[in-house]
Amino acid sequence: MPQDKSVILKVEHLSHSYGEVHAVRDISFSVKKGDIFSFLGPNGAGKSTAINVLITLLPLQKGEVVVAGYNLRTEREQVRRSIGIVFQEITLDRDMTVSETLEFHGDIYGLDRNLCRTRTQELLELVKLEDKVSAYIKELSGGMKRRLEIARGLMTRPKLLFLDEPTIGLDPQTRRKTWEYLKSVNAEGTSIFLTTHYMDEADELSDQIAIIDNGKIITSGTPDSLKNSLGEDIIYIETSDNLAAEKILLTIPGVKKVQSSESRIVLLSGTDGTHLLPRIIETLTGHEISVQAVNLKKPNMDDVFIHYTGRELRE
Ligand SMILES: Nc1ncnc2c1ncn2[C@@H]1O[C@H](COP(=O)(O)OP(=O)(O)OP(=O)(O)O)[C@@H](O)[C@H]1O
Ligand SMILES: [Mg+2]
Structure with a gap:
């Protein structure tokens, strides 16, 4: 696939099946550097499957994908090092503190100790958790955990941040705040790929939306162009x-x-x-x-x- 420097993610003819279940069926799209791109679709549409293939959690069965300039088939380690991930389920360790969570994550990815510490500080300010530095995860509310996960996803300064249903289960105010954090993260230069089944979320956040249903992209475009198309x-x-x-x-x-x-x-x-x-x-x-x-x-x-x-x- 020829490389286009203005594109952070390019997906061509991606399919993924679990045995007889064809969860993702021949989807193609690309995400421009600096954009927020959303997969909008109902439960079971194939959003998590697609995202899990892109973040190397599932094997690439069929199709061609380039993430941040790296080939998903042959350069999986480089892909991993270029991305940040926030999962659909909360994956924090209840018995760690907020700062330990971030520093430990940085450590796994080979950041040196000082860098870990300064980034932790910066990111906790970004997601407004600076007064929770020493709190244990089990003491945080659902919204705070989400924000911490977003911060963790950003520890390695990824070029592209993947978020699978970032505001699932959050109250309307906390959802709105999370949108603000994502926008500020994006404004600082991180491209974002997210999945959601919330219409308002896709509308509010996205530069581009692809509507996905039954494993296929039904339509795509900017929020305004989609609304105007009706x-x-x-x-x-x-x-x-x-x-x-x-x-x-x-x-x-x-x-x-x-x-x-x-x-x-x-x-x-x-x-x-x-x-x-x-x-x-x-x-x-x-x-x-x-x-x-x-x-x-x-x-x-x-x-x-x-x-x-x-x-x-x-x-
Ligand atoms: N590990 C698995 N084994 C078998 N089938 C699976 C597996 N994971 C997902 N599926 C099936 O693949 C299809 C797509 O599921 P997927 O989780 O990708 O949807 P989704 O869009 O993320 O849905 P949700 O909004 O509920 O998270 C569904 O039919 C689901 O039942
Ligand atoms: Mg899902």
């Missing part, structure tokens, strides 16, 4: 007869797509929805279908996900 506005309508209404709505100019269920109709408007709405009500009423509720909104990541996967995230 059309301008989304209109939710409840009527006395959603099925009949669906057919009628499709004949109205400016209506891009209609999807109806028993409970409601989801309509994508190709133009400004506020102007389309009166027309919709008028037309349906003209066909003796009563409109019981309407709701108009700009597309968000949830809408993008539902649009491309054809289903709600947690059915």
Whole structure:
């Protein structure tokens, strides 16, 4: 594969199976240096499998991958030394202190003692745990542990930090704070690859998002381009007869797509929805279908996900 210096991660035709389970199926994408890139997908989509192959935890079965300039097939040790990892599960040792955790990690990776100490200081400040230096892991809250894991992932100053569901199980405030830490880490030059099943998280953090489902990338792009790809506005309508209404709505100019269920109709408007709405009500009423509720909104990541996967995230 030809090397492109502006790319920190390049993945071509990656597949991974557990026996008969095809967890990752022929995915290709690349991450630009300095970017935050997210894999967004539901439980079982193949996010952890993909990330575990990229961080050398699982063998590379099929495909070509270049991480930070190193070939994942032939230069696994160099790949390992270029990356930082934060796992989906908390992996800290309960009986170590905060500073021991970081210094021990640095030690394993061959950083000298002084460097370990100064980095530990810097990183604990970055994730706002400086007043917990001597606390034991078992005394930390879930959010603090997450932050400590992020700090640990950064001990070796990796070019690329991998995080598998970094805010899983955290309360909304702590999630938001974690996003801020990740942004500041990124602003200091670390490229970030993360997986999440939180729409808002992918939207808020990412320069680029790839939506993954059933082991495949369904669509990708910047958060804005994904949201814009749906059309301008989304209109939710409840009527006395959603099925009949669906057919009628499709004949109205400016209506891009209609999807109806028993409970409601989801309509994508190709133009400004506020102007389309009166027309919709008028037309349906003209066909003796009563409109019981309407709701108009700009597309968000949830809408993008539902649009491309054809289903709600947690059915
Ligand atoms: N060690 C394993 N052995 C067999 N099958 C596995 C193994 N790990 C994962 N799978 C299967 O591979 C598929 C993808 O799982 P994976 O853990 O990669 O999904 P995920 O997107 O990370 O999901 P989650 O959001 O729940 O973490 C699933 O069908 C899962 O059951
Ligand atoms: Mg996972």
